[in-house]
Amino acid sequence: MFDSLSEKLQGTLSGVRQRGSLTEDDINKAMREIRLALLEADVNFKVVKQFTSAVKERALGIEITKQLNPGQQVIKIVNEELTALMGGQSAGVTFSPRPPTVILMAGLQGSGKTTATAKLAKMLKEQNNSSVAVAACDVYRPAAVDQLIKVGAQAGATVYERGTDADPVDIAGWALDQAKRDGKDVLIVDTSGRLHVDQALMEELANIKKRVKPHTVLLVVDAMTGQDAVNVAEQFGEVAAFDGVILSKLDGDARGGAALSVKAVTGKPILFASTGEKLGDFEKFHPDRMAQRILGMGDVLSFIERAEQQVDQDEAKELERKLRKNQFTLEDFLDQLKKIRRMGPLTSLLGMIPGLAGHQLSKMNVDEKELDRVEAMILSMTPYERRHPELIKGSRRLRIAKGSGTTVQQVNQLVKQFDQMRKLMRGIQQGKMPDLGQIMRQR
Ligand SMILES: Nc1nc2c(ncn2[C@@H]2O[C@H](COP(=O)(O)OP(=O)(O)OP(=O)(O)O)[C@@H](O)[C@H]2O)c(=O)[nH]1
Ligand SMILES: [Mg+2]
Known part of the structure; x- marks a missing residue:
């Protein structure tokens, strides 16, 4: 099954696997090979086009990390896109609450x-x-x-x-x-x-x-x-x-x-x-298992998974340290916000939490526009301001509001809420139960 496709993709990917750097030309060449391999595997040509452009776009945006070299990152991207192509999550039969x-x-x-x-x-x-x-x-x-x-x-x-x-x-x-x-x-x-x-x-x-x-x-x-x-x-x-x-x-x-x-x-x-x-x-x-079977790179893929878990753990530790020392900044906040949003619309994420599907909470309307506004405001701040939100006053507020298409009141509110959130998180860190009522009243 998939023998020839597997072989070709593996050939292409092992070519990039060890690379410490990848130029746009390298990526283009790899995409050409992947496109041919998919067409030869009789994949629908429109699907091939969408697939390779999605992979290419992500591959061009690769950032150098210490955990994975660019070659490994390309493999990770191809694996993720193959999984998504076949449906992402595995699905099953819907059973009726009233048999049969x-x-x-x-x-x-x-x-x-x-x-x-x-x-x-x-x-x-x-x-x-x-x-x-x-x-x-x-x-x-x-x-x-x-x-x-x-x-x-x-x-x-x-x-x-x-x-x-x-x-x-x-x-x-x-x-x-x-x-x-x-x-x-x-x-x-x-x-x-x-x-x-x-x-x-x-x-x-x-x-x-x-x-x-x-x-x-x-x-x-x-x-x-x-x-x-x-x-x-x-x-x-x-x-x-x-x-x-x-x-x-x-x-x-x-x-x-x-x-x-x-x-x-x-x-x-x-x-x-x-x-x-x-x-x-x-x-x-199972789309994910099928993708792995096609890529046939169990070792590389599990290495990638481990490396990523490590990153998550390192990050969590770092965040914890910052919170403890009250060094959690708007920059960190923006990072976290972006990470969460990259996973998809918040409303659908809520529905995926076990036990929450169908619950009132999962129908909660997350205002994505509000999140856009928050991102825009933080992006309009200078790095210095993001690290020292307490300095955001008067003319700075006006500039940020103008830069992000919001109002001074909205900037005020963000700064205030962020300050409360920091306090709340520190409280939790120190084992204190925050007084939620008080926080709500302050809004
Ligand atoms: N190798 C292989 N053969 C299969 C598979 N599934 C079905 N077959 C064979 O394909 C032939 C047709 O399968 P059927 O299940 O009778 O197909 P059907 O859709 O019910 O056919 P009709 O009732 O005539 O419409 C049979 O000889 C099966 O043994 C499979 O997964 N692998
Ligand atoms: Mg039949």
């Missing part, structure tokens, strides 16, 4: 739906301890029902089938009733495939959807067909909503184009990868 959770499988003929139905059933049964049933709604091929009976049983799932004489929509509705009656946790509905994304297929799927109201619709695409798989997913997405992709036959996909393009082209994540004929050849798709 209904999963509808869709896809072209031979894409691997029936196989994936059984594989997913087995995985959910073994990993989530779910009781799983599968419904045989492909009535067009006599062998299709028999196939599902066979693989469904192997997976330990109950198979709901009514031969090939009934209507697929009726079978689906009936199977849902059975699943409810039998107290199943999950019902996976296998459907028939077509040669193309055609109207009949779409209508049938739409009707099944209407009848069973699936919680997750999964599109199975054949990774071996490369760009075609991506095109199918794109066309499919234009006419019918789906929630995620199962990439099948990844074991036969030497190039990797589909895996790398699907998310960027369709906006839908790859949830699972099917990697062989056996029922156990099925795994959750």
